[in-house]
Amino acid sequence: MEAIRAVTAPLESGPAPSSALIRAHGLSKTYATGSGQVPALAGIDFEIYDGEFVSVVGQSGCGKSTLLKLLAGLLPFTAGSVELNGKPLRGPTREAAVVFQSPVLLPWRTVLDNVMLPIEFRKLPKAMYRQSAVNLLAMVGLSEFVQRYPFELSGGMLQRVAIARALVQDPRLLLMDEPFGALDAMTRDQMNLELLRIWSHSRKTVIFITHSIAEAVFLSDRVIAMTPRPGTIADIITIELPRPRDLSVINTDRFGRYAARLRSLLDAGGGLL
Ligand SMILES: Nc1ncnc2c1ncn2[C@@H]1O[C@H](COP(=O)(O)OP(=O)(O)OP(=O)(O)O)[C@@H](O)[C@H]1O
Numbered sequence: 001m002e003a004i005r006a007v008t009a010p011l012e013s014g015p016a017p018s019s020a021l022i023r024a025h026g027l028s029k030t031y032a033t034g035s036g037q038v039p040a041l042a043g044i045d046f047e048i049y050d051g052e053f054v055s056v057v058g059q060s061g062c063g064k065s066t067l068l069k070l071l072a073g074l075l076p077f078t079a080g081s082v083e084l085n086g087k088p089l090r091g092p093t094r095e096a097a098v099v100f101q102s103p104v105l106l107p108w109r110t111v112l113d114n115v116m117l118p119i120e121f122r123k124l125p126k127a128m129y130r131q132s133a134v135n136l137l138a139m140v141g142l143s144e145f146v147q148r149y150p151f152e153l154s155g156g157m158l159q160r161v162a163i164a165r166a167l168v169q170d171p172r173l174l175l176m177d178e179p180f181g182a183l184d185a186m187t188r189d190q191m192n193l194e195l196l197r198i199w200s201h202s203r204k205t206v207i208f209i210t211h212s213i214a215e216a217v218f219l220s221d222r223v224i225a226m227t228p229r230p231g232t233i234a235d236i237i238t239i240e241l242p243r244p245r246d247l248s249v250i251n252t253d254r255f256g257r258y259a260a261r262l263r264s265l266l267d268a269g270g271g272l273l
């Protein structure tokens with residue numbers, strides 16, 4: 001961990017939030033199913049600023065993944081509006097990329113060719129993006145694995161490939177849905193440190209969904225706490241812990257107070273986390 005800390009510390013700096021990159025207003029989603037209407041999200045309002053790292057916590061089923069899919073333009077919303085970079089969001093866009101819980105790589109493609117997928121999908125000039133794909137793989141610490149296949153990589157490495165793939169089209173916004181949820185605790189800690197390093201390098205705006213209050217506090221500038229279904233915003237907590245952060249911050253009183261505040265918000269909503 002010391003080695004990672006040493007690498008992380010000088011590179012990470014605080015965000016410089018400026019203008020709102022995302023504006024959600026009255027955002028609601030009701031799923032129509034065979035057995036009736038399922039209200040998943042109701043009246044969500046927030047602004048997220050350029051360069052911010054924002055986490056979303058809430059109990060299972062409160063609509064976190066739904067929110068992420070709406071922001072990615074992958075799912076139509078029922079009511080309200082979302083603006084991304086000043087323009088109404090109407091569908092998937094190059095400006096927003098998603099990292100899911102499972103990295104979904106194609107097993108017959110090399111690591112590099114997996115990272116190049118969005119470029120091929122969007123019919124962008126491959127030759128132009130190949131070097132940036134190689135550079136991104138270096139940034140996530142996988143220079144030696146560019147020509148390997150997914151089965152040769154560990155879970156944490158596969159998730160790093162997925163992060164490189166999300167960044168290859170140079171999105172403004174990185175949407176992450178419990179990306180480290182399937183990893184063991186130690187790998188997860190390391191991936192969180194790695195993510196802060198990548199974030200400070202890439203200067204992307206990140207929206208990060210997690211079940212873990214500690215993970216949310218450790219990573220974020222602000223944490224959005226949601227109520228149980230239909231999900232609404234219980235509160236948005238600003239985390240004023242200095243950056244760069246290392247894992248020792250978890251043992252501080254301030255960290256404990258933020259975590260306790262979030263836990264009481266989620267408990268008040270009847271959530272069990
Ligand atoms: N495609 C769908 N059709 C119908 N209902 C859905 C669909 N997707 C999600 N839901 C419902 O919407 C609600 C919110 O689901 P969502 O997956 O957004 O929750 P979540 O907060 O991400 O949960 P988890 O923490 O378990 O991942 C749940 O009640 C779920 O059953």
Ligand SMILES: [Mg+2]
Binds near residue numbers: 064065066177
């Ligand atoms: Mg989910």
